[in-house]
Amino acid sequence: MSRTARECSIANALAVVGERWSLLALREVMLGARRFDQIVENTGASRDILAARLRSLVAAGVLEKRQYSEHPPRHEYLATEAGRALQPVLLGLMDWGDRYVTAGPPPTVWRHSCGAELRPRCVCASCGEQVEANGVTPVRLGDVRPVTDVRPTG
Amino acid sequence: MSRTARECSIANALAVVGERWSLLALREVMLGARRFDQIVENTGASRDILAARLRSLVAAGVLEKRQYSEHPPRHEYLATEAGRALQPVLLGLMDWGDRYVTAGPPPTVWRHSCGAELRPRCVCASCGEQVEANGVTPVRLGDVRPVTDVRPTG
DNA sequence: GGTGGTAAGTTTGATTTTCGGACGTACCGT
């Protein structure tokens, strides 16, 4: 594994949702595709990898697995509060992808409860101003320290 | 590769910055660690993988590679406008990691230009209200279509 | 002019992960 790394909540967050297919699986659950085969179809992940990802997301408390039929046994995946709290990350990625990667118009559009087409903005909770990269400065940094393993177990 | 997948800017964004170490490398550049050895030390990535990630981020227009010394030849990496535009994603991940993953106090703290400790919030650009997961509904979804390759070239 | 150090990678060979297709299990409908 790695020798040293900065102690950092970005790294910690990515250890939980940063592996391939994890955020896309969460996206599907948020979009209402809650069943295994739908998530496979809509993400394009391999069945075994997706099963592993869903297991680890459930273990991390991001998703919840619920049985909605006993005969036959059928399950669905729901976002927990922690999972719903990732919405800003998904919306941020979508907005960035719309602007800098996707050619043509945004493939997916959301509506906010105010009635408008949702365009997410990142603002400072204190002053309400939009956060610009040059208006933000690190004031305390996590230490760089020896690590044995950066990655999630499982 | 995969058979089908949803056309989606989240997936497109992740094809550019979703591989392991990419966002952590960008984090380091944002924090002011612009040189190769610093990024290796602070992320914990292998040198060869990091070199590949930096190459692909430069190719995608997220980072820029600049020579700051000719003798000896030395280089640094800077965030482009597209790279700086990922700040909300990094802050969103950090905030989520602080809340749901990292034990104890936030390892890294930023200050906003207003003087306050930065706490990022995701709001609707139209009404300014904070975006809650249950206040957002998809109104148009990208098609699920056959794909040959979801991943970035390189 | 030889030794040591720094910076930015590249090479190497072993390990780990991912891939997609086939298979398994449990049930339902006809």
Place this chain on the structure above:
DNA sequence: ACGGTACGTCCGAAAATCAAACTTACCACC
């Protein structure tokens, strides 16, 4: 009994990742 659906697991092949050693290019000191 046969076909279909849902939710995975298993398999061997292919690709990605790992850590350490090596390379190149320069500078500083003795």
